[in-house]
Amino acid sequence: MMMVSKILSLLQFFTLFTITFASTEEATALLKWKSTFNNENNSLLASWKQSSDTCNDWYGVVCFNGRVNRLNITNASVFGTLYDFPFLSLPFLEYLELSMNNFYGTIPPEIGSLTNLIYLDLNSNQISGTIPSQIGSLVKLQILRIFHNHLNGPIPGEIGYLRALAKLSLGRNFLNGSIPASLGNLNNLSYLYLHENQLSDSIPEEIGYIRSLTELTLSTNSLNGSIPASLGI
Ligand SMILES: *[C@@H]1O[C@H](CO)[C@@H](O)[C@H](O)[C@H]1NC(C)=O
Ligand SMILES: *[C@@H]1O[C@H](CO)[C@@H](O)[C@H](O)[C@H]1NC(C)=O
Ligand SMILES: *[C@@H]1O[C@H](CO)[C@@H](O)[C@H](O)[C@H]1NC(C)=O
Ligand SMILES: *[C@@H]1O[C@H](CO)[C@@H](O)[C@H](O)[C@H]1NC(C)=O
Ligand SMILES: *[C@@H]1O[C@H](CO)[C@@H](O)[C@H](O)[C@H]1NC(C)=O
Ligand SMILES: *[C@@H]1O[C@H](CO)[C@@H](O)[C@H](O)[C@H]1NC(C)=O
Numbered sequence: 001m002m003m004v005s006k007i008l009s010l011l012q013f014f015t016l017f018t019i020t021f022a023s024t025e026e027a028t029a030l031l032k033w034k035s036t037f038n039n040e041n042n043s044l045l046a047s048w049k050q051s052s053d054t055c056n057d058w059y060g061v062v063c064f065n066g067r068v069n070r071l072n073i074t075n076a077s078v079f080g081t082l083y084d085f086p087f088l089s090l091p092f093l094e095y096l097e098l099s100m101n102n103f104y105g106t107i108p109p110e111i112g113s114l115t116n117l118i119y120l121d122l123n124s125n126q127i128s129g130t131i132p133s134q135i136g137s138l139v140k141l142q143i144l145r146i147f148h149n150h151l152n153g154p155i156p157g158e159i160g161y162l163r164a165l166a167k168l169s170l171g172r173n174f175l176n177g178s179i180p181a182s183l184g185n186l187n188n189l190s191y192l193y194l195h196e197n198q199l200s201d202s203i204p205e206e207i208g209y210i211r212s213l214t215e216l217t218l219s220t221n222s223l224n225g226s227i228p229a230s231l232g233i
Helices: 002-034 043-047 109-113 133-137 157-161 181-185 205-209
Strands: 061-064 067-072 079-081 095-097 102-105 119-121 126-129 143-145 150-153 167-169 174-177 191-193 198-202 215-217 222-224
Touching: 002 067, 109 133, 133 157, 157 181, 181 205
Parallel strands: 067 095, 079 102, 095 119, 102 126, 119 143, 126 150, 143 167, 150 174, 167 191, 174 198, 191 215, 198 222
Antiparallel strands: 061 067
């Protein structure tokens, strides 16, 4: 009996130790990213420091089992890029909300490493370049918003792999090329916002086969052809 409880408390000790260690690594990685911001002493992120408890004291950070689960710094006046975002150090991240800041530069392909992401919101920043095809690895994503940025190039067909997606918002960018027919694979999609881009060619009939679709915006593009009959079914 004594032995068992000793083993148990030893186990508890090691679990605690592992958890503390893990979040220290995550904290260090996040601080490294923060140090690349143009306005590093942003007042909202002043709580992000090595001496404070990442899980309890850092603005916008929520942990689960001692690991960073949610990072929400919406509307926090951050000027910076995603180049040093710790994509490889936050394996348990599920919610990433960076909307309404001044993030610029491109989306690194390493974003595809955040395979537990359920929610990704980069709305209303100045992000440019193309959407990396690696985004197709984020198979748990339910919400993907990169509305109102400076993205260009095509919508990667790999977005069609995101079978859990319920909301996709890529409006108000400079996306061009055709709407990928693979979006028709997104059986759980209810909102598809693609308005105010430079999308061309015709609307793929596959879009009309998405049973759950309740809102579709395609205005202000360069689409041609006719509206597929499938949309009316
Ligand atoms: C950041 O802090 C430094 C001194 O610590 C100060 O000179 C600078 O003006 C501050 N920048 C901003 C954007 O607050
Ligand atoms: C982020 O925080 C804002 C309020 O500051 C809230 O409205 C929003 O829902 C949060 N996003 C997530 C993903 O938790
Ligand atoms: C963003 O933050 C500013 C204060 O810094 C506030 O006035 C504004 O209402 C916020 N906007 C939203 C949409 O939350
Ligand atoms: C689609 O949505 C339903 C109901 O919300 C859910 O049960 C199902 O798991 C979702 N499918 C995927 C692939 O996420
Ligand atoms: C999309 O725009 C880029 C420049 O941003 C251009 O090089 C490319 O040819 C365009 N593609 C289409 C299909 O219009
Ligand atoms: C739509 O435009 C593309 C070029 O972007 C052209 O190849 C195609 O023939 C046009 N289709 C119709 C139905 O006008």
